[in-house]
């Protein structure tokens with residue numbers, strides 16, 4: 052069954068004109084992660100490779116393409132977790148770097164801490180030789196347009212975001228059966244300066260434990276934190292539920308208990324995987340046994356050989 056990598060490009064409603072690009076983006080990220088696994092790389096290497104590729108894609112709400120805070124600035128959150136050691140690394144409200152997920156991994160590997168925030172995270176990045184990038188290089192016309200719209204009287208940034216843009220994440224199992232997760236985001240549109248969401252919080256934005264599996268989540272952060280969605284799903288798996296059933300149970304609990312919608316990618320250490328969501332859509336892709344699987348709408352599941360070029364399925368191109 053192993054190895055496998057599963058990625059998501061955020062829960063919500065992807066506008067039609069962006070849907071094909073979104074599935075192409077996640078498919079290509081899954082391919083990159085799978086190449087790492089095939090080359091004998093660890094699940095941690097694979098999830099970081101997949102997520103940094105999505106951070107570099109301006110279509111997604113992470114790295115370049117991040118949503119803007121109320122002041123029109125990019126502040127990003129990211130998390131990695133290693134299921135073998137339960138070590139994790141995170142950054143929150145970090146600015147001016149291209150790949151927060153790589154910095155999160157450095158926090159895990161090079162410090163004795165689990166999370167660095169804001170200026171402290173920037174100082175650490177500098178000390179690690181991570182290049183500082185201009186703020187403008189992270190901002191897209193699309194995110195600026197949405198930010199402006201949300202400044203209008205009566206705008207509802209949370210409802211608007213669940214409509215439009217996505218956090219990115221990945222989970223993987225490597226040939227040794229080690230699991231890992233990574234999640235990265237620009238957060239919620241027009242958020243307060245200094246707001247930290249679910250993404251960098253272990254148990255909420257993600258969790259990985261070789262004894263049960265790994266999960267990466269997406270959705271409204273304040274809601275996900277109320278139910279610690281990633282850990283909740285692993286708890287259901289510890290009770291004997293399959294990756295798919297446990298993912299659905301976690302999402303159903305979040306819906307019934309706090310009226311929250313979201314999405315997850317989940318693996319168990321045997322290489323069983325699931326991509327599930329309660330939102331209208333979630334771009335997802337998985338790579339396993341030289342096959343690429345992907346989808347966007349509820350119930351959609353396309354499969355092809357991983358060597359073949361991505362075939363378009365959505366009518367908007």
Ligand SMILES: NC(=O)C[C@H](N)C(=O)O
Pocket residue numbers: 061062112216217218236237238239248249250268269270271272273275
């Ligand atoms: N779209 C998202 O997944 C947003 C992210 N969970 C946050 O609240 O920061």
